[in-house]
Amino acid sequence: MFLARITGSLISSHKVQTLVGQKLLIVEPLRVDEADGGALKGTGRTFVVVDPVGAGEGEVVLCVQGSSARYTPETKTLPIDAAIIGIVDQVQVKANTVFKKSDE
Amino acid sequence: MFLARITGSLISSHKVQTLVGQKLLIVEPLRVDEADGGALKGTGRTFVVVDPVGAGEGEVVLCVQGSSARYTPETKTLPIDAAIIGIVDQVQVKANTVFKKSDE
Amino acid sequence: MFLARITGSLISSHKVQTLVGQKLLIVEPLRVDEADGGALKGTGRTFVVVDPVGAGEGEVVLCVQGSSARYTPETKTLPIDAAIIGIVDQVQVKANTVFKKSDE
Amino acid sequence: MFLARITGSLISSHKVQTLVGQKLLIVEPLRVDEADGGALKGTGRTFVVVDPVGAGEGEVVLCVQGSSARYTPETKTLPIDAAIIGIVDQVQVKANTVFKKSDE
């Protein structure tokens, strides 16, 4: 899985029927920057994910890729390859708290 | 999933039997360029996708990769690893509309 | 899926039993070079693919990756992750014919 | 599979129901640096993995990606794409011991 920040959303009125009603969000994967004490940095990459957990723009989330994105009750059998599986509250790297949702 | 622009198409007269009749399109994945206010930029990569939604050249589409490309009614059990699952109308990044189909 | 040119082949006399009789080809994935009018360029990457369609060295082919490589009649249940699914006759990019098999 | 060092962990109180109780760890994939006698070097990449084997921070572990992450008794049918499948005791590269857990 990977950490990502939700940066946006998209509208697609003409799409595969089973995707109607699914929220489609744009996320930027994050990486731990060891050179900067473990701070979370953007990678510049762009993914579109389905959101079965109700996250909001700007939040840091945990995303799953591949066939496993179909293994939540809300996404079963959907033609999707990426989904949010959790909203991240806190990230620890080598005993440092490098991200805390309540600080944002 | 990833955003992409349809840049072309290909003809293959000699192919796996189950692919006969499938439209094969060439797409270039796009990324959100945060340095440029979230504008959609080409990545220079090239994918071939099956199109079960009827998109046209030049359009921005949402694509799925991997086994999930087989999870639409039109692509079930096909030997494909990428498909268009939606035509994109609008993309929002940090409250800015960075893409609008009607503007193109 | 991706476009690739067949550049070679390999011999493996000691292999998994189910692969006996399968042709193993070496391919180089291609990309559309928009800076060069959409010409197909090599990427320098190397894949080994199974060939259920009978392609020949030097040809441009369409390849599938991942679990879907097992979704042709000839490759069903094989321990393979890449297969040729079509021989490419022609590629169009933005109204230009950037590849034509008969020209080669 | 890939070698990785566990660098941290994360807390997600709002997540997909089936993930409740699963330990989520942050790992950095390692590579063998042939230029340095086969020493294990960090790659700078960041993955989040589920840990069914009980590893601890700082340990070098073996990780599996993709659908196979669901093939342990503890992770069956979970919406995850990466899991630890072993704690690494020793790594040999070209007759040199490049990593030994007891030396750390």
Place this chain on the structure above:
Amino acid sequence: MFLARITGSLISSHKVQTLVGQKLLIVEPLRVDEADGGALKGTGRTFVVVDPVGAGEGEVVLCVQGSSARYTPETKTLPIDAAIIGIVDQVQVKANTVFKKSDE
């Protein structure tokens, strides 16, 4: 699939139960270097693979990635994402023999 050279091995005494008895090898993927007449060059990347064919250190092998690594009799249902499926005897690129096992 990809070509790789076996560069080492690893020991993991504490691992998922189904992996007990499986040989875990370290491999470096190879690529065909067209600039050098098709010679096989290391890519600097590192993978860990299961070996159901009995290959030895230093040998060039054919590896499969993803769910298909579970499609050999020896690896069925294992939580692995990469396996050796053949020992390579010879590689031809554009009519040149760029690798021959018996020459090594």
